[in-house]
Amino acid sequence: MTKTDSVKYDHLIIYYFSGTGNAKNAALWIKDVAEKKKINTTLINIDRFKKVETPEVTGKVLIGFCAPTHGFNLPPIVLKFIAQFPKIDNADAFILNTRGGLKLSKLFLPGLSGLAQIFPAIILRLKGIRIVGMQPLDLPSNWIILHPGLRQEVINSMYRRYQKIVEQFANKLFDGGRKYKALLSIPFDIVVIPIAIGYYFIGRFFLAKTLIASDACNQCELCVKQCPVKAIKMIDKRPYWTYKCESCMRCINNCPQRAIETAHGFSGLMFYFGYGFIIPFLYTLWKNLSLGFVKSSSFISGQIIGILEWVIFILFVFLSYYLLQYFMRFKFINRIITYTSLSKYKFWRRYNPPKATNK
Numbered sequence: 001m002t003k004t005d006s007v008k009y010d011h012l013i014i015y016y017f018s019g020t021g022n023a024k025n026a027a028l029w030i031k032d033v034a035e036k037k038k039i040n041t042t043l044i045n046i047d048r049f050k051k052v053e054t055p056e057v058t059g060k061v062l063i064g065f066c067a068p069t070h071g072f073n074l075p076p077i078v079l080k081f082i083a084q085f086p087k088i089d090n091a092d093a094f095i096l097n098t099r100g101g102l103k104l105s106k107l108f109l110p111g112l113s114g115l116a117q118i119f120p121a122i123i124l125r126l127k128g129i130r131i132v133g134m135q136p137l138d139l140p141s142n143w144i145i146l147h148p149g150l151r152q153e154v155i156n157s158m159y160r161r162y163q164k165i166v167e168q169f170a171n172k173l174f175d176g177g178r179k180y181k182a183l184l185s186i187p188f189d190i191v192v193i194p195i196a197i198g199y200y201f202i203g204r205f206f207l208a209k210t211l212i213a214s215d216a217c218n219q220c221e222l223c224v225k226q227c228p229v230k231a232i233k234m235i236d237k238r239p240y241w242t243y244k245c246e247s248c249m250r251c252i253n254n255c256p257q258r259a260i261e262t263a264h265g266f267s268g269l270m271f272y273f274g275y276g277f278i279i280p281f282l283y284t285l286w287k288n289l290s291l292g293f294v295k296s297s298s299f300i301s302g303q304i305i306g307i308l309e310w311v312i313f314i315l316f317v318f319l320s321y322y323l324l325q326y327f328m329r330f331k332f333i334n335r336i337i338t339y340t341s342l343s344k345y346k347f348w349r350r351y352n353p354p355k356a357t358n359k
């Protein structure tokens with residue numbers, strides 16, 4: 001295969017990670033454009049990667065990274081992959097992050113990248129790789145823990161729109177141009193950086209732990225086999241989500257029995273109980289125990305109390321999850337937890353993108 005004259009690259013290597021198929025679809029669209037321009041293309045899925053593999057190629061190469069945005073950042077597995085990526089002088093690269101877009105009537109609403117473009121771009125630049133393109137892509141949101149999936153016709157219409165945008169992006173890069181769509185939203189991205197950091201170090205561990213398997217589970221273990229970070233184990237014939245879980249939403253969307261739920265009722269109750277009762281109770285206890293630093297009203301003592309409260313709250317949440325998993329084996333409790341989950345009800349659609357679904 002010989003590339004056409006106007007084309008800058010001989011090879012395209014795309015590394016992609018995709019929880020539910022959006023980022024994979026974007027990678028496939030770029031591959032289609034590349035093949036039309038006779039660029040040799042290799043697509044590499046980084047699910048469960050052990051070490052970073054870079055195929056041997058000659059000539060001018062363009063490297064692409066396609067992944068979803070998780071908590072205003074790239075998912076930890078992708079950041080780890082990029083951190084381990086070898087130093088390559090003179091290579092060009094692009095970053096495409098799919099985000100959670102919405103469509104209200106005729107209005108297409110964008111998601112927000114936060115650090116998802118800038119942070120990996122800095123890491124890659126430090127490795128000598130030149131960033132020639134950054135493209136956020138507002139495909140339908142798949143965050144089924146938080147909201148029901150969009151209707152199929154809305155999904156299809158968003159797909160039609162964003163496929164064209166990806167194709168324009170790919171054409172521009174292949175012809176030697178540069179495109180930094182991400183730069184437009186920089187002020188908003190900066191504002192959410194503290195949330196991105198909070199999500200990375202704390203938030204993601206809570207969210208992942210709201211997933212449960214209801215009695216509809218028939219132990220097919222598809223979720224275990226498909227998990228891109230090997231986060232799901234079978235314990236007592238029931239899937240159990242470990243702290244490795246990245247909440248990519250593949251398991252909840254692909255379960256053939258629709259047996260995976262997010263325990264909204266239980267999580268809400270635990271949050272209310274922990275924050276409304278446990279922390280005030282501890283505060284009173286410390287006061288009564290007359291601990292010196294609680295009595296003094298200095299800034300430092302306030303900070304120490306704040307941190308202690310958070311540590312205890314986090315421990316309480318960890319313990320709640322173990323209790324939740326333990327009690328799920330009792331039919332009656334399982335029913336209560338399942339039926340107080342919004343995702344149990346029909347209106348809480350699962351997300352299924354057209355074409356590649358990562359099944």
Ligand SMILES: Cc1cc2nc3c(=O)[nH]c(=O)nc-3n(C[C@H](O)[C@H](O)[C@H](O)COP(=O)(O)O)c2cc1C
Pocket residue numbers: 017018019020021022023024067068069070071072073098099100101110111112113114139140141142143144246247248249
């Ligand atoms: C845990 C989680 C966190 C997310 N965080 C963001 C976010 O910070 N900003 C955003 O625009 N979309 C966010 N989303 C939406 C996804 O990035 C979006 O739906 C993406 O297209 C999914 O791609 P995939 O199908 O390849 O996994 C989040 C989704 C999940 C599951």
